[in-house]
Structures are given as structure tokens and as C-alpha cells.
Amino acid sequence: MDLCSVFINKILFPAMERFKGNHIRQYVNELAESENLSYSELNTLHVDKLRELLLHAIDNVPAYKQYKKYRQDIIDDPVSAIENFTPLTKAEFRKNPLSYIASGINPNSLISNATGGSTGQPTKFYIDRKCVEYYEAARYRGLSWHDIKIGDRCVMIWGAPIELNRTGLVKYKLKERLLKNRFAIPAYDLNPDSVKSIVGKINRFKPVYLYGYASSMYLLAMLMLERGVKFNFQLTAAVSTSEVLHDYQREAMENAFNCPVINEYGAKDGGIIAYECPNGGMHISSENLHLEVLDMITLKPVRTGESGLIAVTDLNNFSAPRIRYIVGDTVSVSRDACLCGRSLPILSKIDGREDDTFITTDGVLVHGHFVNHIARNLKGIDQFRCIQHTRRDIELIIVKGPDFDMKEIEFFVSEIKKKMGDVEVTLNYTSTIPPLSSGKIRYAIREFSLEGGEK
Ligand SMILES: [Zn+2]
Numbered sequence: 001m002d003l004c005s006v007f008i009n010k011i012l013f014p015a016m017e018r019f020k021g022n023h024i025r026q027y028v029n030e031l032a033e034s035e036n037l038s039y040s041e042l043n044t045l046h047v048d049k050l051r052e053l054l055l056h057a058i059d060n061v062p063a064y065k066q067y068k069k070y071r072q073d074i075i076d077d078p079v080s081a082i083e084n085f086t087p088l089t090k091a092e093f094r095k096n097p098l099s100y101i102a103s104g105i106n107p108n109s110l111i112s113n114a115t116g117g118s119t120g121q122p123t124k125f126y127i128d129r130k131c132v133e134y135y136e137a138a139r140y141r142g143l144s145w146h147d148i149k150i151g152d153r154c155v156m157i158w159g160a161p162i163e164l165n166r167t168g169l170v171k172y173k174l175k176e177r178l179l180k181n182r183f184a185i186p187a188y189d190l191n192p193d194s195v196k197s198i199v200g201k202i203n204r205f206k207p208v209y210l211y212g213y214a215s216s217m218y219l220l221a222m223l224m225l226e227r228g229v230k231f232n233f234q235l236t237a238a239v240s241t242s243e244v245l246h247d248y249q250r251e252a253m254e255n256a257f258n259c260p261v262i263n264e265y266g267a268k269d270g271g272i273i274a275y276e277c278p279n280g281g282m283h284i285s286s287e288n289l290h291l292e293v294l295d296m297i298t299l300k301p302v303r304t305g306e307s308g309l310i311a312v313t314d315l316n317n318f319s320a321p322r323i324r325y326i327v328g329d330t331v332s333v334s335r336d337a338c339l340c341g342r343s344l345p346i347l348s349k350i351d352g353r354e355d356d357t358f359i360t361t362d363g364v365l366v367h368g369h370f371v372n373h374i375a376r377n378l379k380g381i382d383q384f385r386c387i388q389h390t391r392r393d394i395e396l397i398i399v400k401g402p403d404f405d406m407k408e409i410e411f412f413v414s415e416i417k418k419k420m421g422d423v424e425v426t427l428n429y430t431s432t433i434p435p436l437s438s439g440k441i442r443y444a445i446r447e448f449s450l451e452g453g454e455k
Pocket residue numbers: 277278279280281283338339340341342
């Protein structure tokens with residue numbers, strides 16, 4: 001018996017509910033019920049929540065007062081009326097984030113978060129506690145479809161090491177281990193020499209599931225397959241999050257980990273958007289959010305089934321609503337019902353970005369995060385992008401900062417060569433690095449497919 005899991009379920013969560021007003025388990029139960037509603041009942045619940053949020057926004061949120069003229073349309077048909085609201089890009093949101101906070105709400109009382117600074121332009125946004133608890137509830141609901149419970153033992157395979165001082169790190173690790181029953185392995189530490197000892201650590205901990213970035217878990221899987229290292233226990237699942245999960249990654253993970261791979265689709269600034277069910281359907285958390293797919297150029301809704309930019313309206317964030325917020329990925333919604341019988345609509349395709357993994361001249365996979373780890377200690381670089389055109393051909397694009405120093409660039413290049421092998425690094429300088437068509441700024445891009453051998 002896993003005592004830590006029992007402690008979390010029987011003591012910690014009930015205590016948090018009692019003393020901190022935590023509602024996660026209540027919300028999980030709510031969501032577990034609503035997924036069994038009929039399609040029309042679920043739709044009614046969704047439309048009612050959307051109407052309530054939009055009416056609240058036009059009355060209380062400075063950025064949305066201009067839409068008061070649509071009050072009657074919102075009352076009659078909120079799903080059509082929302083199309084009168086201009087889709088919200090991150091760039092637009094960044095101009096005045098405070099104008100999205102409802103009147104009477106103190107920003108300090110909210111939970112502020114930011115999308116990755118690694119993408120060059122962090123976006124700071126606000127959510128309230130109810131909203132965060134619904135995110136968590138949607139995650140636990142999705143996990144429950146695969147027999148994974150709150151508090152179950154978990155190993156996280158993360159992209160970056162946690163940035164804390166020594167005491168902070170010890171505290172963090174203790175909290176993770178005892179209160180959350182999990183520990184993290186930075187993908188940054190994964191390499192052919194370390195894989196055996198890392199798998200040994202996981203074998204000793206015997207988690208119920210692995211949780212991490214698709215690219216990081218893929219890297220672990222490939223290293224395990226290459227080195228013939230295996231887990232000595234049965235995992236329930238490996239949960240892939242934050243990045244597009246490619247079929248070849250899923251296949252490698254299933255082979256290496258000997259368990260099903262579950263896809264979680266979420267965004268820091270969009271919550272848990274969709275979760276894969278055991279039948280492979282990516283079910284949208286439609287009780288929590290209103291999802292639209294917009295044409296990439298006109299920003300008008302596309303027809304069901306067509307691919308476009310995902311725009312999300314969180315139905316629980318009354319403190320700081322963002323309406324039709326463009327997350328930055330492209331997706332398409334399916335018309336089909338899922339074989340599992342859940343009424344929640346499904347995403348047929350997610351084309352979001354991937355944090356690319358590079359491949360060295362020796363054929364070793366290296367997570368693209370490593371360039372970010374070098375660059376963030378270099379004071380003279382404002383922005384950068386590292387592109388692997390072929391195995392031996394790397395381009396480093398740099399936006400110089402005021403403290404630019406050529407010695408730092410030489411160091412950067414030598415570190416890349418140290419990791420990547422006998423590669424040619426071409427330097428290019430530019431004044432700005434525009435985002436890709438997905439809207440995201442990526443710092444690591446591999447331009448060729450890993451399928452089919454050397455390029
Ligand atoms: Zn399903």
C-alpha cells in the first residue's frame with residue numbers, strides 16, 4: 001500500500017478542504033457527473049455558463065464594457081454573440097493586462113502566472129483560485145478515465161531543472177515528495193550515460209504514472225530503447241503534456257515504458273483544454289471552457305472539422321476573464337461522437353508547436369532546452385533562435401542586447417559544438433525574431449523529421 005497516497009487522500013485533501021476552502025474534489029465529482037449528461041444537457045450547461053460569463057464581463061470588466069450593446073444578443077444566444085468580441089491575441093492582451101480584471105477585484109488577491117519566458121516574450125496573466133481548482137479538477141477527471149487517482153505516485157519528466165537555491169530546492173523536493181507524492185527528473189539530465197541511474201531511481205520509486213513533456217519523455221524512451229534499459233514494475237500510464245504528441249513519440253514511449261500513453265492538451269494560460277480517453281478521443285473540457293477554431297488570417301470561425309487557431313474562453317475565471325483568447329496552437333474539432341460514450345466534444349487534431357529535440361552527429365537525441373540553459377546566463381543576448389537545418393548544419397540567430405559581448409557568442413557556439421558534435425554553426429544577427437505562424441516564438445527548431453534516418 002502506498003502510504004503517501006493514502007495520506008494525501010484521507011488526510012491532506014480533507015484538511016485542505018476544511019481549512020483552506022479547497023474544492024478540487026468537489027469539482028472532480030461535478031465534472032465526473034456532467035460528462036455523463038446527454039449531448040443536449042451538456043450543451044445547455046455550457047451555454048448557460050458562457051452567457052453568465054459574458055454578461056458579467058460586459059458589466060464589470062473594463063476591457064469588455066464596449067460590448068454592452070450586445071447584451072440582448074448574449075441573453076438570446078451567447079454562442080453566436082461571442083463572435084462580436086474581437087479575438088484576443090497575446091500581444092493585445094499584454095498592452096493592458098489590468099483592464100481585464102473585474103472591477104472590485106484586487107489583482108494582489110489573484111494568482112498571477114506567466115507563459116514561458118523561454119519563448120522570449122512572457123505574458124503575465126491572472127486567474128482566480130476557483131479557476132485553478134477547475135483546471136486541476138479537469139486534469140484529475142481525465143486521469144480518472146485511466147484509473148489514476150489524486151495522490152497517486154508520479155514521476156515528472158520536466159524540460160528544465162527547478163531554479164531554486166539549495167534550501168529552497170530541499171524544501172521543494174520534500175513538498176513534492178510528501179505532499180504530492182511525486183518527484184521530478186529534468187530532461188536536461190537525460191543522456192546516454194545517465195539513463196541507467198535515472199531508470200534505477202524510477203524503479204526504486206515505482207510510480208503509478210509518468211507525467212511530462214512529450215519531447216522529454218520521448219527522449220527518455222529512446223535512451224532506454226537504445227541502452228536496453230527497462231522498468232522493473234508495471235506503469236499504469238505515461239501522460240504526455242504541453243506539447244504535440246507525435247505518433248512516433250507515442251510508439252517509442254509505449255515500447256520503452258510498456259504502458260499506454262495518454263495525451264493531455266493544456267496551456268498554462270488556457271488550463272486543461274482536452275484529455276484523451278481510453279478510446280483515443282481527445283475530449284474537450286467543455287464545462288470549463290468555450291473553444292472556437294478561427295481562420296489564421298481572418299480570425300473568423302472555420303467550419304467544424306477545419307483546422308485553425310484555437311481561441312479559448314475560460315468559463316470559470318470571473319475575476320479576470322479573457323474572451324476568445326488565442327492560445328497559439330492550431331487544432332481542429334471533430335463532428336464525430338467518441339466510442340467511449342462521453343458527450344464531451346472531441347478535438348480531431350492538435351498541431352501546436354513542439355519544443356524540438358535536436359539530434360547530434362552521433363545520433364544521440366538532445367532536448368532543445370539545452371540551448372536555452374546556455375543562453376539565459378548570457379547577458380548580451382536579447383533573443384535567439386537555434387535552428388538545426390541538417391544533422392551537421394546549425395544556424396544561430398541572435399538579437400544583440402546592450403551588453404553584447406562577442407566572447408559570450410564564442411562560448412555559446414563552443415557549448416553547442418560540445419553537445420552536438422562536429423557541426424557547422426552559422427551565426428546570423430537580426431533586430432527581432434518574429435513569432436512563427438503558430439504565434440509562438442520558438443528558440444529551438446529542428447527542421448527535418450527524425451523518421452527515415454539521417455538527413
Ligand atoms: Zn472518448
